[in-house]
Amino acid sequence: MRTEHGNVAPVLLAKGDGxxxxxxxxxYQMAMILSRVYPHVPEGRIAVVARRCDEKAxxxxxxxxxxxxxxxxxxxxxxxxxxxxECRCRDPCPETVDLGECSDPVVEDPVVEKVRSMPPxxxxxxWTDQFRKCNKCYGCTVNxxxxxxxDCLLEDKTFTVEKGIPPxxxxxxxxxxxxxxxxxxxxxxxxSCPVDIPLLALRKMANDxxxxxxxxxxxxxxRKSPLLTTLEGDPIKEGDVDAC
Amino acid sequence: MPADxxxxxxxxxxxxxxxxxxxxxxxxxxxxxxxxxxxxxxxLCIKGYNAHAFVGHPDRLTEPxxxxxxxxxxASWDEALDRIVAEVKRISSEHGPDSVMVLASAKCTNxxxxxxxxxxxxxxxxxxxxxxxxxxHASTVSGLLQSFGSGAMTxxxxxxxxxxxVLVTGSNTLEAHPLIGARILKAKEKCAKVIVVDxxxxxxxxxxTLSLCQxxxxxxxxxxxxxxxxxxxxxxxxxxxNGRTSGFDKLKEVVKKxxxxxxxxxxxxxxxxxxxxxxxxxxxxxxxxxxxxGITQHSNGTNLVRTLANLAMVTGNxxxxxxxxxxxxxxxxxxxxxxxxxxxxxxxxxxxxxxxxIKSKFEKAWGGELSGAKGMTLTCAFNKxxxxxxxxxxxxxxxxxxxxxxxxxxxxxIQKLDFLAVVDIFPTETAxxxxxxxxxxxxxxxxxxxTATDRAIRVVxxxxxxxxxxxxxxxxxxxxxxxxxxxxxDFKSPAEVLAEIGAVAPLYGxxxxxxxxxxxxxxxxxxxxxxxxxxLHEGSFKMGRxxxxxxxxxxxxxxxxxDFPFVLTTGRNLFHFHxxxxxxxSAKLQRESPEPYVEINAEDAERLxxxxxxxxRVTSRRGAITVVARVTRWIDKGTIFIPFHxxxxxxxxxTNNALDPIAQIPEFKVCAxxxxxx
Numbered sequence: 075m076r077t078e079h080g081n082v083a084p085v086l087l088a089k090g091d092g093x094x095x096x097x098x099x100x101x102y103q104m105a106m107i108l109s110r111v112y113p114h115v116p117e118g119r120i121a122v123v124a125r126r127c128d129e130k131a132x133x134x135x136x137x138x139x140x141x142x143x144x145x146x147x148x149x150x151x152x153x154x155x156x157x158x159x160e161c162r163c164r165d166p167c168p169e170t171v172d173l174g175e176c177s178d179p180v181v182e183d184p185v186v187e188k189v190r191s192m193p194p195x196x197x198x199x200x201w202t203d204q205f206r207k208c209n210k211c212y213g214c215t216v217n218x219x220x221x222x223x224x225d226c227l228l229e230d231k232t233f234t235v236e237k238g239i240p241p242x243x244x245x246x247x248x249x250x251x252x253x254x255x256x257x258x259x260x261x262x263x264x265x266s267c268p269v270d271i272p273l274l275a276l277r278k279m280a281n282d283x284x285x286x287x288x289x290x291x292x293x294x295x296x297r298k299s300p301l302l303t304t305l306e307g308d309p310i311k312e313g314d315v316d317a318c
Numbered sequence: 319m320p321a322d323x324x325x326x327x328x329x330x331x332x333x334x335x336x337x338x339x340x341x342x343x344x345x346x347x348x349x350x351x352x353x354x355x356x357x358x359x360x361x362l363c364i365k366g367y368n369a370h371a372f373v374g375h376p377d378r379l380t381e382p383x384x385x386x387x388x389x390x391x392x393a394s395w396d397e398a399l400d401r402i403v404a405e406v407k408r409i410s411s412e413h414g415p416d417s418v419m420v421l422a423s424a425k426c427t428n429x430x431x432x433x434x435x436x437x438x439x440x441x442x443x444x445x446x447x448x449x450x451x452x453x454x455h456a457s458t459v460s461g462l463l464q465s466f467g468s469g470a471m472t473x474x475x476x477x478x479x480x481x482x483x484v485l486v487t488g489s490n491t492l493e494a495h496p497l498i499g500a501r502i503l504k505a506k507e508k509c510a511k512v513i514v515v516d517x518x519x520x521x522x523x524x525x526x527t528l529s530l531c532q533x534x535x536x537x538x539x540x541x542x543x544x545x546x547x548x549x550x551x552x553x554x555x556x557x558x559x560n561g562r563t564s565g566f567d568k569l570k571e572v573v574k575k576x577x578x579x580x581x582x583x584x585x586x587x588x589x590x591x592x593x594x595x596x597x598x599x600x601x602x603x604x605x606x607x608x609x610x611x612g613i614t615q616h617s618n619g620t621n622l623v624r625t626l627a628n629l630a631m632v633t634g635n636x637x638x639x640x641x642x643x644x645x646x647x648x649x650x651x652x653x654x655x656x657x658x659x660x661x662x663x664x665x666x667x668x669x670x671x672x673x674x675x676i677k678s679k680f681e682k683a684w685g686g687e688l689s690g691a692k693g694m695t696l697t698c699a700f701n702k703x704x705x706x707x708x709x710x711x712x713x714x715x716x717x718x719x720x721x722x723x724x725x726x727x728x729x730x731x732i733q734k735l736d737f738l739a740v741v742d743i744f745p746t747e748t749a750x751x752x753x754x755x756x757x758x759x760x761x762x763x764x765x766x767x768x769t770a771t772d773r774a775i776r777v778v779x780x781x782x783x784x785x786x787x788x789x790x791x792x793x794x795x796x797x798x799x800x801x802x803x804x805x806x807x808d809f810k811s812p813a814e815v816l817a818e819i820g821a822v823a824p825l826y827g828x829x830x831x832x833x834x835x836x837x838x839x840x841x842x843x844x845x846x847x848x849x850x851x852x853x854l855h856e857g858s859f860k861m862g863r864x865x866x867x868x869x870x871x872x873x874x875x876x877x878x879x880x881d882f883p884f885v886l887t888t889g890r891n892l893f894h895f896h897x898x899x900x901x902x903x904s905a906k907l908q909r910e911s912p913e914p915y916v917e918i919n920a921e922d923a924e925r926l927x928x929x930x931x932x933x934x935r936v937t938s939r940r941g942a943i944t945v946v947a948r949v950t951r952w953i954d955k956g957t958i959f960i961p962f963h964x965x966x967x968x969x970x971x972x973t974n975n976a977l978d979p980i981a982q983i984p985e986f987k988v989c990a991x992x993x994x995x996x
Binding site: 078079080081082083084085086100101102107110111114115206207209210211212213216217229230238239240265266267268269270 | 521
């Protein structure tokens with residue numbers, strides 16, 4: 075990032091470019107910026123200033139062959155204590171720290187705790203209330219570093235059946251499931267949301283389920299998502315499935 | 319580099335969000351929000367995220383065209399410009415300069431609008447210059463000017479988030495100004511009271527603390543009713559009223575008869591709800607009023623704006639942070655086009671053309687003789703074209719064939735013209751009728767500034783080249799003026815034009831391109847060391863004391879009848895912008911809202927046997943259109959709503975050209991209509 079016109083802008087520098095006033099204090103999701111730039115840089119290596127969440131998002135993109143990991147060099151950026159608190163981040167430290175100092179993770183998420191403590195009816199009411207505010211900007215998909223489909227099916231009429239706004243609960247819930255094996259909890263969806271829907275809390279809860287059910291955490295560079303692997307177990311025998 | 323991120327200002331509503339256009343190999347490929355932008359806070363709406371989509375569209379105009387017989391045919395710039403100049407000279411010498419009308423554009427920059435009005439006033443010699451502010455907030459400019467002495471939004475967008483109470487009326491804020499609507503929701507989450515008064519349920523009204531539904535055209539009655547409750551319960555701010563206003567006794571007298579019961583009878587708003595709303599608004603420490611077209615687009619629009627100013631002054635909600643009367647302006651630069659003097663009665667910076675001293679100041683500055691008679695409004699110009707008094711029009715970036723009321727009338731007026739030139743980025747419905755069409759650069763292809771609804775000057779930066787032979791409007795205006803033999807148009811950049819605006823308009827005295835490059839400055843900003851102004855009327859009103867207006871309810875120009883039993887009201891939706899020339903060429907936006915429709919109450923629909931999705935014919939005294947029915951409970955019985963974005967089902971075929979006598983704004987919001995199966 076660099077100061078430009080009194081604001082902080084993402085910037086792509088070529089060899090020999092003057093860096094200008096570079097800064098790392100504003101949470102642009104560099105993995106998202108990378109995935110926008112990557113298709114237009116056909117060769118050579120790209121270095122990215124990456125926080126832990128960027129690093130994990132790039133791992134997810136690389137596993138899906140959307141980026142070639144060998145062409146990407148990571149410059150590890152540790153978030154400040156304030157940023158970690160703001161993101162309610164439970165995994166703030168990049169593998170290699172090149173910039174900044176690591177801070178302690180935030181273990182408990184007050185929004186998650188609050189929702190978990192509710193009985194199912196209250197939980198439904200809570201989310202219904204939140205989703206009602208949705209103004210269909212699609213910022214949560216546009217800015218998501220691991221949302222990579224060329225054409226988002228969720229934005230199609232099928233899943234946003236209500237005319238106009240809000241888009242209906244299916245949009246948010248299906249999206250949450252769709253991200254379950256790749257959301258790196260960067261929180262960009264929540265930060266981008268003009269009406270403050272606590273989307274990060276929703277993602278964390280889905281991720282917790284992934285971990286409990288499959289022992290898997292998104293962003294793991296070495297393991298494939300269990301949802302992308304073949305189901306194991308004995309072959310299905312006649313009579314196991316009710317034909318009716 | 320293969321990818322640049324160019325910071326610029328959104329070309330849609332007047333909120334003024336900044337974002338980055340991602341540019342790859344000379345093409346804009348996407349939009350990235352700007353995290354540090356004060357206005358958008360790193361969020362955008364769906365239109366903003368898709369603001370790149372129309373820029374490289376194959377329909378863009380890329381070469382000048384002139385009419386040869388029935389056809390518009392490719393021409394050189396020289397031929398096209400010379401044709402305009404020859405026609406303007408001929409018509410002006412035969413019928414006088416006031417037979418020529420220039421339409422400026424709320425889509426163009428401050429610099430361009432300044433040049434358009436200078437072109438009209440100096441090069442052609444007429445004050446006949448106006449733009450579509452006439453169709454949206456003309457009544458705000460006249461109403462607030464009379465009440466406060468300044469016709470603009472009194473407070474700023476970020477303040478909405480910290481208000482204790484927000485009264486929203488005639489504004490579908492979450493759809494038409496999404497990022498302002500979002501701030502109002504944030505205020506609500508911080509326990510602010512949000513009151514929405516609208517004849518339709520809107521996304522915001524469904525979440526509001528209190529939602530009131532009035533019969534269209536009865537707004538004076540409910541506002542007076544609120545003041546009645548406030549005064550009778552002694553909730554008014556006596557100190558403010560005594561110290562800073564005049565005319566309270568007369569106001570007190572007139573609102574006496576607007577008791578909650580009487581108001582219920584007139585407006586349909588339950589008396590108890592009105593009382594609750596009045597208390598909520600009056601008891602808040604800081605209460606903001608936000609309004610838009612639902613207030614202004616009436617044949618009593620100026621008076622309506624003044625009643626809202628009354629309400630704010632009675633409770634002392636002006637001149638402090640998180641208060642005020644806040645018109646939400648609907649186009650990226652409709653505020654700036656007004657500021658820059660694209661109005662028939664005002665020079666740049668709201669200085670009267672009828673004031674001899676001001677006129678001579680401008681004559682000196684511009685080096686030419688000026689007309690001392692105020693010019694024609696846009697609405698008036700089409701009437702005068704029909705009677706033959708207006709013979710030629712130069713239209714910069716406007717599409718009256720879709721945006722103006724009673725299109726049949728507009729079409730007849732245009733056909734009566736001797737000459738029509740249109741400068742635009744797409745072949746609009748209006749361009750198709752022109753004698754000369756010039757291809758213009760869009761917002762992504764030029765430099766300049768827009769002024770947002772909260773008076774913030776926002777920078778527009780060139781990200782890519784214009785397509786084909788297209789040129790920026792500021793270059794076109796300068797070239798036309800030069801060819802008309804006029805001095806004072808040798809600008810090398812928009813920055814030089816902005817410097818001239820600062821020199822002639824004290825509001826912009828401290829504004830220059832370098833300063834606004836990295837600083838958000840809001841006018842009035844009279845000098846370089848002035849910080850700009852966030853809250854207007856602090857301490858005292860621009861005109862000294864605020865003036866209460868005595869306003870009575872009058873019915874709209876056209877009321878439902880046996881033949882036309884519905885009240886038709888028009889407006890925008892979230893996905894499209896105005897006449898759709900840009901948004902309907904943006905795939906994602908078009909997918910969200912592909913076709914024209916009419917919203918009708920479920921009970922009315924059942925009575926008429928109309929199912930959701932049925933094709934229906936809507937008729938008014940002026941025309942008929944066929945659209946799809948959207949059966950909904952979001953709209954009151956007896957009222958129907960049609961968005962005006964769609965050429966193939968143009969709501970403005972139906973609307974009424976009844977004008978507010980002061981602002982000459984048409985009554986888009988109320989006309990009588992009938993509806994039947996197509």
